[in-house]
Amino acid sequence: MANLNNKNLKLAIQKQGRLTDETIEFLRKSGLEFESYKQRLFSLCRNFPLEILYVRDDDIPDYVEAGTVDLGILGLNKLNEEKPKVKKLLNLRYGFCSLIIAVPKESEIKDIWGLRNKTIATSYPESSKKFFKKNNIPVEVVRIRGSVEITPALGVAQAIIDLTSTGSTLALNDLRVLSKIYDSESVLIANKEAFINGKKNLLKKLITRFQGVLSAKNYKYVMMNAPEEMLPKIKGIIPYLKSPTITRLSTKGWISIQTVIKEDLFWETIEKLKKIGATGIIVLPIEKMII
Ligand code: ATP
Ligand code: ZN
Numbered sequence: 001m002a003n004l005n006n007k008n009l010k011l012a013i014q015k016q017g018r019l020t021d022e023t024i025e026f027l028r029k030s031g032l033e034f035e036s037y038k039q040r041l042f043s044l045c046r047n048f049p050l051e052i053l054y055v056r057d058d059d060i061p062d063y064v065e066a067g068t069v070d071l072g073i074l075g076l077n078k079l080n081e082e083k084p085k086v087k088k089l090l091n092l093r094y095g096f097c098s099l100i101i102a103v104p105k106e107s108e109i110k111d112i113w114g115l116r117n118k119t120i121a122t123s124y125p126e127s128s129k130k131f132f133k134k135n136n137i138p139v140e141v142v143r144i145r146g147s148v149e150i151t152p153a154l155g156v157a158q159a160i161i162d163l164t165s166t167g168s169t170l171a172l173n174d175l176r177v178l179s180k181i182y183d184s185e186s187v188l189i190a191n192k193e194a195f196i197n198g199k200k201n202l203l204k205k206l207i208t209r210f211q212g213v214l215s216a217k218n219y220k221y222v223m224m225n226a227p228e229e230m231l232p233k234i235k236g237i238i239p240y241l242k243s244p245t246i247t248r249l250s251t252k253g254w255i256s257i258q259t260v261i262k263e264d265l266f267w268e269t270i271e272k273l274k275k276i277g278a279t280g281i282i283v284l285p286i287e288k289m290i291i
Pocket of ligand 1: 014015016017018019055056057058074075076077078095096097163164165166184185186
């Protein structure tokens with residue numbers, strides 16, 4: 001095993017779990033080259049002074065807070081629950097899930113007020129207590145580390161609070177959602193002093209790379225043909241389009257326009273463009289976008 005070098009940036013990621021594959025994919029998309037074995041403890045990037053440490057996600061908040069590592073990638077849910085003294089730098093747009101309250105399908109409990117004085121099992125006691133306190137509902141919260149979803153069947157609790165993304169585990173255990181506490185996704189966090197120590201410039205470079213991948217993910221590259229007279233209208237439909245690339249077509253009065261469109265407004269925008277006569281619309285993914 002090579003020695004850890006103090007001049008390198010250090011990033012902790014989940015060793016084996018739901019965030020691991022997508023985190024590695026995200027780092028590779030950011031142009032970082034490294035090997036990752038199943039039994040790895042850490043990897044050194046070939047083309048960036050960055051060491052990647054593979055740990056349990058539960059250890060990441062402490063490692064980042066203590067400065068054992070400069071950076072960490074983990075679920076926002078862990079930050080909400082543990083409130084470590086770290087800096088959140090970026091939302092990474094994967095690892096989406098929600099912390100929800102669920103009861104057995106046949107339960108007579110219809111809403112969160114029906115949980116008054118009931119026992120609720122969860123691995124997220126702090127988030128849970130905060131939620132009930134805010135809503136002024138007295139409940140008993142018991143902390144369970146393992147499979148929370150089976151506790152109602154065991155008679156340990158009348159409701160659970162757990163993470164879910166597709167709801168399939170809930171359905172499998174005959175549970176029904178009562179309410180959502182919060183949404184979560186994967187986030188990049190940093191030690192509070194990361195920006196004032198000697199690695200500041202490296203850190204900035206790395207963040208620029210990450211942002212390039214994230215921006216690219218949020219936009220699509222679009223080419224289309226349209227009557228020239230429609231250009232002002234098209235500019236109105238794509239408001240952040242200040243100076244699109246325009247090419248004149250051989251058909252008189254027609255132009256070809258190239259631009260980027262935001263992913264979340266994508267279908268809405270395309271439909272409006274079609275309505276005013278845009279045709280031959282071609283959409284391409286963007287690999288990286290530096291803005
Ligand atoms: P570790 O062994 O590292 O402690 P773990 O079992 O605690 O792993 P995972 O189940 O792998 O953790 O979940 C890691 C993170 O994945 C969660 O903290 C959450 O942010 C995210 N996640 C995304 N979808 C889900 C889901 N359906 N259920 C639970 N977590 C999810
Ligand atoms: Zn864990």
